[in-house]
Amino acid sequence: MGTTANAFGVLSPPEIRFLEAAVECLIPTDELGPGAKEAGVAVYIDRQLGSSWGSHGRQYRSGPWFEGTPQQGYQSRLTPIEIYRVGIREVDEHCKSSLGRVFGQLTGELQQSVLKALEKGEIELPTVPSKLFFDLLWRNTEEGYFADPLYGGNRDMVGWRLLGFPGVPSAAYREHLTNTEPYRAEPVSILDVQTGKAAVTSEGFAKHIMIKRAESQA
Secondary structure, eight states, rough: SSSSSSSSSSOOOOHHHHHHHHHHHSSBBTTTOOOOTTTTTTHHHHHHHTTTTTTTSSSOOOOOOOOOGGGGGGOOOHHHHHHHHHHHHHHHHHHHHHHHSSSGOOOOOHHHHHHHHHHHHHHHHHHHHHHHHHHHHHHHHEEEEESGGGSSSSSSHHHHHHOOOOOOOTTTHHHHOOOSOOOOOOOOHHHHHHSSSOOTTTSBBBBBOOOOHHHHOO
């Protein structure tokens, strides 16, 4: 792991380039705000892959291995980090052979078409089903965009600001129960509380800074 908030600890440079391009396609920067790349989603995924989740350190790893149904959950013999490493390499090889460039060097339109084909299982990868790879990538992209910034993504709480989510609980919630106005506050993360950036009450609740109605409509 690195010592800075944006450091990568597991993924290689080619893998980082692939992921940053892919997550930005899935949640792009637009008029609503920053996309997944700027939000640090690739950092989030890197940290998860470096954890026990990435190696399935807490899961049963001995077979038998059968093709499962969606209701049966994760069935692959590959761990998440193995799926990412193999999936990225094989998608890049597919793109280079069929489109002349690796995924991260394609135009945005071509990247979108490749991701859609992966989602539909229309690209045959030698080792991992393309839909399995896409589904894992999409799930982790969502997580990274909306999870607490403590985990590396949702930088500057862009995902929470998009939803109007205030973050960790505040004692002010109780006072707001009888109020018909929307609860609009500057979001506060667990990381803000841990680093002292956000003030807390004696009960341990975050002190939210409310957004004035005129500002929220501006």
